[in-house]
Amino acid sequence: MSSVLDPIFGNATGTRKPVATPITVAPGDGIGPEITEAVLRILQAAGASIAPEFVEVGERVYRSGNTSGIPEDAWASIDRTGVLLKGPITTPQGGGYKSLNVTMRKTLGLYANVRPCRSWKPVVSSRHPDMDVVIIRENEEDLYAGIEHRQTEDVAQCLKLITRKGSERIIRYAFEYARTQGRQRVTCMVKDNIMKITDGLFHRVFEEVAAEYPQIETNVQIIDFGMANFVHRPESYDVIVLPNLYGDILSDVAAQMTGSVGMGGSINIGNGGALFEAIHGSAPDLPRDVANPSGLLLAGVEMLRHIGQHPVAARVMNAWLATLEDGIHTVDIASEQTEKRVGTREFADAVIERLGRVPESFTAAEAEAPSEPMRLPHLSERSVESATKVLVGVDVFLDWRDGSAEELAARLKAAAPAGGPQLVMITNRGVKVWPQGNPKTLCTDHWRCRFQGNAVTHQQIVALLSSFAEAGLDFIKTEHLYTFDGQAGYSLGQGQ
Numbered sequence: 208m209s210s211v212l213d214p215i216f217g218n219a220t221g222t223r224k225p226v227a228t229p230i231t232v233a234p235g236d237g238i239g240p241e242i243t244e245a246v247l248r249i250l251q252a253a254g255a256s257i258a259p260e261f262v263e264v265g266e267r268v269y270r271s272g273n274t275s276g277i278p279e280d281a282w283a284s285i286d287r288t289g290v291l292l293k294g295p296i297t298t299p300q301g302g303g304y305k306s307l308n309v310t311m312r313k314t315l316g317l318y319a320n321v322r323p324c325r326s327w328k329p330v331v332s333s334r335h336p337d338m339d340v341v342i343i344r345e346n347e348e349d350l351y352a353g354i355e356h357r358q359t360e361d362v363a364q365c366l367k368l369i370t371r372k373g374s375e376r377i378i379r380y381a382f383e384y385a386r387t388q389g390r391q392r393v394t395c396m397v398k399d400n401i402m403k404i405t406d407g408l409f410h411r412v413f414e415e416v417a418a419e420y421p422q423i424e425t426n427v428q429i430i431d432f433g434m435a436n437f438v439h440r441p442e443s444y445d446v447i448v449l450p451n452l453y454g455d456i457l458s459d460v461a462a463q464m465t466g467s468v469g470m471g472g473s474i475n476i477g478n479g480g481a482l483f484e485a486i487h488g489s490a491p492d493l494p495r496d497v498a499n500p501s502g503l504l505l506a507g508v509e510m511l512r513h514i515g516q517h518p519v520a521a522r523v524m525n526a527w528l529a530t531l532e533d534g535i536h537t538v539d540i541a542s543e544q545t546e547k548r549v550g551t552r553e554f555a556d557a558v559i560e561r562l563g564r565v566p567e568s569f570t571a572a573e574a575e576a577p578s579e580p581m582r583l584p585h586l587s588e589r590s591v592e593s594a595t596k597v598l599v600g601v602d603v604f605l606d607w608r609d610g611s612a613e614e615l616a617a618r619l620k621a622a623a624p625a626g627g628p629q630l631v632m633i634t635n636r637g638v639k640v641w642p643q644g645n646p647k648t649l650c651t652d653h654w655r656c657r658f659q660g661n662a663v664t665h666q667q668i669v670a671l672l673s674s675f676a677e678a679g680l681d682f683i684k685t686e687h688l689y690t691f692d693g694q695a696g697y698s699l700g701q702g703q
């Protein structure tokens with residue numbers, strides 16, 4: 208590890224400038240080292256008070272046998288600094304390597320992914336020249352909890368986990384972001400016409416938090432319509448907050464729509480630290496000194512704001528905008544507006560030459576910190592209060608290949624102990640097949656058998672499963688049915 212900047216400055220009068228903020232820098236692979244070098248040079252020339260600690264993560268670490276790609280000294284540095292500026296890394300082909308970004312996100316609790324996606328007209332041509340949107344994606348939950356099972360010959364499942372606390376934290380973050388950055392509208396996208404309980408919870412929490420920000424316009428869109436509309440009219444969106452999977456997809460779509468993958472920065476933020484990076488990868492196809500360092504530079508600007516160095520962030524941003532305006536472009540954004548095509552190093556030199564200038568056609572960046580600081584997401588009482596939870600039944604999932612739904616129902620009824628919960632429904636792939644199923648329904652070997660009763664106990668459920676074991680019925684999973692303050696905490700099943 209080494210520092211490229213002198214961390215502490217003293218002067219002849221004996222007054223001391225503040226100690227430079229330590230940051231961890233991982234240059235990464237492929238174009239990573241050269242864009243990182245370019246970015247640090249610009250930040251340094253702009254007067255950023257940062258003390259980088261360099262760590263190695265990525266391909267070489269993976270190949271040394273570390274399946275996470277992150278060695279201990281990198282973790283130690285990130286623990287110390289809480290801020291990581293990271294170049295793109297190359298994930299080696301073949302199995303056994305864990306996604307470095309997912310590991311970092313989970314280990315550091317980086318619950319929010321923030322992607323500003325805007326078009327840079329007229330410098331970068333885009334079919335959406337007025338697009339200026341910030342996508343805020345929940346980063347930890349949803350289908351990305353990584354809980355997957357193959358349960359039968361035919362069926363595999365992935366658990367979608369949406370929590371009230373996780374939803375409230377990301378949604379509050381989105382509103383705080385909008386409030387402090389002067390954004391006018393927050394849109395939430397979900398699919399709660401189908402996933403009424405999971406996406407429904409995200410939607411409900413959105414409405415609750417929105418009520419605390421009456422000055423911000425809000426709307427909720429079903430993700431399929433929302434995404435289609437976004438692609439058609441991105442300029443009508445401002446801040447968008449989404450659960451993990453939808454956010455993953457939309458943020459990549461939006462980044463492409465700006466016109467250049469080389470111009471997007473990405474921020475992952477959480478209680479355990481903050482990670483700033485470009486949205487693009489290590490671009491192994493590019494020759495040396497060709498890559499556009501702008502994505503990582505914009506991430507670096509966000510990093511400076513994160514550590515409270517707003518005037519320096521504005522200086523860098525304005526010099527970068529002036530460079531674009533002057534027609535100094537890397538090859539990926541070269542167009543008829545280009546006066547000079549430059550490589551990575553020369554682009555950085557051009558930005559440094561323009562430090563102190565403000566752009567003429569682009570809006571200049573504000574040097575002031577937002578007057579209202581961001582109130583880090585806190586949880587409301589709703590997220591910690593407890594509801595009255597009552598056990599009313601159990602869904603028993605069976606691996607069954609020995610006949611029809613009618614025959615299965617007969618076996619289950621014969622096996623279920625009297626006095627306990629009784630069979631009320633069987634579904635296959637969520638479609639009701641008993642009672643009164645449709646013979647045309649495609650059935651797999653995976654049956655959900657719902658048992659309900661009054662004042663059901665765990666002992667009754669254990670007795671039910673015991674009787675199935677004795678009857679040779681292969682139950683592969685159970686889900687208990689609860690009501691919360693009298694509301695069913697389970698889906699009712701199609702056809703019911």
Ligand code: NAD
Binds near residue numbers: 308487492498
């Ligand atoms: P990529 O983003 O590296 O490249 C896609 C295309 O964009 C290529 O044509 C490339 O030349 C171009 N490009 C990317 N960055 C550019 C820049 N700064 N300037 C000019 N052109 C640029 O995506 P890929 O080729 O699919 O992935 C390459 C490697 O990067 C893979 O190993 C992948 O796993 C990794 N990756 C890492 C990250 C990350 O570290 N956050 C993100 C995405 C991909």
